[in-house]
Amino acid sequence: MSEKIGVGIHGAGWVADEHLNAYMANPHCEVVAVCSRKEESARRAAEQCGAANATIYTDYEQLLADDRLQLLSICTPSHLHVQEGVAAAQAGKHFVMEKPMALDLDGVYALRDAVREAGVKTVVGFVLHWCPSLINTRRLLQAGAIGNIFYVETDYWHGVDDWYGGWDWAITKAEGGSSFLFGGCHAIDAARWLTGLDIVEVAAYGGGWDKRYEYPPTVVGIVKYSNGAIGKISSSVDIVAPYQFNIDILGDEGAIRDNKLWSRPLAPASSDWAEFPAILPDSGDVEHHPFEGEINHIVDCILNDVESDVNIEDAVNTHEASLAMDMSAEQGGATIKLPFRD
Ligand SMILES: NC(=O)c1ccc[n+]([C@@H]2O[C@H](COP(=O)([O-])OP(=O)(O)OC[C@H]3O[C@@H](n4cnc5c(N)ncnc54)[C@H](OP(=O)(O)O)[C@@H]3O)[C@@H](O)[C@H]2O)c1
Numbered sequence: 001m002s003e004k005i006g007v008g009i010h011g012a013g014w015v016a017d018e019h020l021n022a023y024m025a026n027p028h029c030e031v032v033a034v035c036s037r038k039e040e041s042a043r044r045a046a047e048q049c050g051a052a053n054a055t056i057y058t059d060y061e062q063l064l065a066d067d068r069l070q071l072l073s074i075c076t077p078s079h080l081h082v083q084e085g086v087a088a089a090q091a092g093k094h095f096v097m098e099k100p101m102a103l104d105l106d107g108v109y110a111l112r113d114a115v116r117e118a119g120v121k122t123v124v125g126f127v128l129h130w131c132p133s134l135i136n137t138r139r140l141l142q143a144g145a146i147g148n149i150f151y152v153e154t155d156y157w158h159g160v161d162d163w164y165g166g167w168d169w170a171i172t173k174a175e176g177g178s179s180f181l182f183g184g185c186h187a188i189d190a191a192r193w194l195t196g197l198d199i200v201e202v203a204a205y206g207g208g209w210d211k212r213y214e215y216p217p218t219v220v221g222i223v224k225y226s227n228g229a230i231g232k233i234s235s236s237v238d239i240v241a242p243y244q245f246n247i248d249i250l251g252d253e254g255a256i257r258d259n260k261l262w263s264r265p266l267a268p269a270s271s272d273w274a275e276f277p278a279i280l281p282d283s284g285d286v287e288h289h290p291f292e293g294e295i296n297h298i299v300d301c302i303l304n305d306v307e308s309d310v311n312i313e314d315a316v317n318t319h320e321a322s323l324a325m326d327m328s329a330e331q332g333g334a335t336i337k338l339p340f341r342d
Helices: 016-025 039-048 060-065 078-090 105-118 132-142 161-166 179-195 291-304 312-330
Strands: 005-010 029-035 055-057 071-074 094-097 122-124 149-157 199-207 218-225 230-236 244-251 254-257 260-263
Touching (some): 005 016, 005 060, 005 291, 016 029, 029 039, 029 060, 055 060, 071 291, 078 094, 094 291, 105 312, 122 312, 132 179, 132 244, 132 254, 149 179, 149 218, 179 199, 218 312
Parallel strands (some): 005 029, 005 071, 071 094, 149 230
Antiparallel strands (some): 149 244, 218 230, 244 254
């Protein structure tokens, strides 16, 4: 493909600037349009990110009707993702969908089916796939550093208390969904992506202290994985401490704790954990997230006509598990089996 890929952004808020900056840095892309509910928001984002020549839209249908547009990032509040993603697929546009992709099961499958039908390329915003420490962890697991995995634990702990003033939508059930849908889906995705395992069973409890959320802000679930391994995944959006993303993976030949490795096959005479210095997932600020990796990835998928391993199809299990956490917590820890639908 010799011409540049025409790119658009929809929803010009906090995360949109990072998508825009990443597209601006990719030599195969030209940002042709920015769309948002308010014209001034779209214009601000375009100008701030150096895309001042982009066409400004306030109507999503007009954005999708723009012939120059081949790829878009959907960065609107979460309750809008399904209808906007389905419309993008039907218009034949490739898209990056911010997480969560849907707030209910019908939405998850509607998106999956629309993307299957249209055959467009997609990436769901699990940006930790490009976090250096997680890249190391995945490579070590693939190399058999800890043998067969029998326990996987991940935690997304991100107290958004101080700055959710501008995020009125996120604390509601109707627009933000739940603790797992709002943030903890990153922990579910990481557990799956690092290990290559799906989640097949969930039993969860909800709690937390911050009553401003319409849903329990802290939820913890015991999970069973597709190879029979067990584990625990939690999501807290009311932790009173700096952002934490914990990873513990146990195998029959060793263990990984964040960026520390104990490996019998690789280093049998070790007297302590080996540490792999790398950038850790230790900030909730989108300016610290590796969006360039995510955007370069969808561009590569389009240019090379390959499917992403973090596309809508892959994200179905992550969202089923997120929704299962909420269902189980509502039922006081009932066991929920996945998948819900084929
Ligand atoms: N991958 C990640 O790590 C990550 C990080 C942060 C956020 N996210 C996700 O990205 C999405 C956007 O989050 P954000 O933090 O960027 O949110 P935000 O700052 O509130 O921005 C959302 C923008 O969407 C526009 N919008 C369009 N319709 C709207 C409506 N009905 N209600 C409210 N806003 C509407 C608003 O633009 P106007 O100004 O034009 O009204 C708003 O600026 C969410 O799904 C969130 O979960 C992902």
